[in-house]
Amino acid sequence: MNAWATLQADWPLIVQKTGEHIYLSLVSVLIAILIAVPLGILLSGHKRSANSVITIASIIQTIPSLALFGFLIPLLGIGTTPAIIALTLYAVFPILQNTVVGISEVSDFLIEAGIGMGMTKWQVLRLVQLPIARGVIMAGVRLVVVHTISLAAIAAYIAAGGLGDIIFRGISMNNTITILEGAIPVSLLVIIMNILLLGINNLLTPKGLRGLIKK
Structure with missing residues (x-):
C-alpha cells in the first residue's frame, strides 16, 4: 500500500520527468544522426580519412560522462543545452562507424x-548502397538510443531534468520505491524505442533486399 500511495502521489512528476527524458534523448540522437550519417556517407569512399575521423570520434567515448558534463559547465553553464551537447557527442561515434562500415561492405x-544499368553515383548510393547498409546503420542507431536514454539520467547532475532527478532524489532519501519510479521508466523507454526502431527498419527495408542485409 505504501508503494502504491507513493506512486499515486508522484505520478504527475513521473510523467513530467519522462517527457523531459524523452526530449533530451531524442533531440541528442537526432542531432547525432544528422551529423554522423552524412559524414559517414562522405567518408565511406575515403578509407584513410574515415579511419582517422572514427578514431578521433572514439576518443570521446573514453571520457567519463560526469567529467564531460563537468567540462561543459564553464562553457555553457548548466541545464538542457550542455546535456544535449554531451549526449550528442557520445552518440556520434557508433552511428558514424556503422554508417562507414555498412556502406563500405x-x-x-x-x-x-x-x-x-546507367545509374549515377548518387543513384547507386540512394538505391543500392543505403538500402543494403540500412540494417547496419540502424543497428548503430539502436545502440545509441539505448545508451543515450540510460546516460540521460546522469544529466540530472547538471540540472537538465529527466528521470535522473527522481533517481537521485530516491538515492538521497535512501528510498528504493522512489529510485524505482525513475529507473523503471528508463528501462521501459529503452525497450519501447528498441522495438520501435526494429519495426521502422523492417518497414523501410525493401523485401527484395532483406536477404542481402547482414543482421
Missing part, C-alpha cells in the same frame, strides 16, 4: 551492376 558486384 556493400558488394562491388552490386555497385558495378548499378553503374552498368
Whole structure:
C-alpha cells in the first residue's frame, strides 16, 4: 500500500520527468544522426580519412560522462543545452562507424551492376548502397538510443531534468520505491524505442533486399 500511495502521489512528476527524458534523448540522437550519417556517407569512399575521423570520434567515448558534463559547465553553464551537447557527442561515434562500415561492405558486384544499368553515383548510393547498409546503420542507431536514454539520467547532475532527478532524489532519501519510479521508466523507454526502431527498419527495408542485409 505504501508503494502504491507513493506512486499515486508522484505520478504527475513521473510523467513530467519522462517527457523531459524523452526530449533530451531524442533531440541528442537526432542531432547525432544528422551529423554522423552524412559524414559517414562522405567518408565511406575515403578509407584513410574515415579511419582517422572514427578514431578521433572514439576518443570521446573514453571520457567519463560526469567529467564531460563537468567540462561543459564553464562553457555553457548548466541545464538542457550542455546535456544535449554531451549526449550528442557520445552518440556520434557508433552511428558514424556503422554508417562507414555498412556502406563500405556493400558488394562491388552490386555497385558495378548499378553503374552498368546507367545509374549515377548518387543513384547507386540512394538505391543500392543505403538500402543494403540500412540494417547496419540502424543497428548503430539502436545502440545509441539505448545508451543515450540510460546516460540521460546522469544529466540530472547538471540540472537538465529527466528521470535522473527522481533517481537521485530516491538515492538521497535512501528510498528504493522512489529510485524505482525513475529507473523503471528508463528501462521501459529503452525497450519501447528498441522495438520501435526494429519495426521502422523492417518497414523501410525493401523485401527484395532483406536477404542481402547482414543482421
